[in-house]
Amino acid sequence: MLPKTLLARLSLAVCVLGLGALAFVLLFGSRVLPGGALITTGQAAIGGPFSLVDHTGRRVTDETFKGRYSLIYFGFTSCPDICPTELQVMARALDLAGADVLDDVQPIFITVDPERDTVEAVASYVGLFHPKLLGLTGSASDVRGATRAYRVFANRVDLENSDGDYTMDHSSITYLMDREGQYLAHFNYGVGPEQMAQRLISLVK
Numbered sequence: 001m002l003p004k005t006l007l008a009r010l011s012l013a014v015c016v017l018g019l020g021a022l023a024f025v026l027l028f029g030s031r032v033l034p035g036g037a038l039i040t041t042g043q044a045a046i047g048g049p050f051s052l053v054d055h056t057g058r059r060v061t062d063e064t065f066k067g068r069y070s071l072i073y074f075g076f077t078s079c080p081d082i083c084p085t086e087l088q089v090m091a092r093a094l095d096l097a098g099a100d101v102l103d104d105v106q107p108i109f110i111t112v113d114p115e116r117d118t119v120e121a122v123a124s125y126v127g128l129f130h131p132k133l134l135g136l137t138g139s140a141s142d143v144r145g146a147t148r149a150y151r152v153f154a155n156r157v158d159l160e161n162s163d164g165d166y167t168m169d170h171s172s173i174t175y176l177m178d179r180e181g182q183y184l185a186h187f188n189y190g191v192g193p194e195q196m197a198q199r200l201i202s203l204v205k
């Protein structure tokens with residue numbers, strides 16, 4: 001048994017009325033070889049089983065998406081700024097990357113706000129961004145399972161003097177998962193469509 005250590009990476013993201021800040025920690029597995037050299041295993045602690053409902057009402061799981069790459073973004077449809085920006089970047093990147101990449105990558109939006117993001121709400125939302133974008137929602141516990149699997153931070157924040165209105169603090173990271181559903185890469189907030197497209201071209205085989 002090789003000793004294991006964890007390398008922590010910190011990513012910052014913003015999404016509270018476009019102004020708030022939140023932190024997100026990605027833990028990457030790595031191991032120390034007998035000679036003392038540290039290598040990353042390439043296995044990040046990101047991804048895993050989930051069960052949700054897509055925007056057509058179909059039950060889907062992580063198994064549904066195996067065989068193709070997935071480009072996954074977690075957010076919520078009433079996010080005023082960051083989520084729409086990031087989904088536009090994703091959509092543009094896929095179009096820039098070309099038909100070969102687009103054929104092999106399933107873009108996915110997963111809500112962190114299942115209370116408001118019904119199947120119908122998600123369906124009308126994803127259509128604004130890309131014809132291939134699939135929106136996923138589910139029960140509160142199903143969504144919690146997915147956010148845990150992807151180490152996504154999501155927290156309800158009640159708005160003052162708003163009669164019960166609220167927003168969601170959440171991490172803003174786009175994940176690229178491979179054909180087996182294993183983590184391959186991520187894109188932090190601020191990565192542009194050209195840069196994302198280049199990485200997709202180099203990673204999607």
Ligand code: NI
Pocket residue numbers: 015075076079080081082083084170
């Ligand atoms: Ni957002």
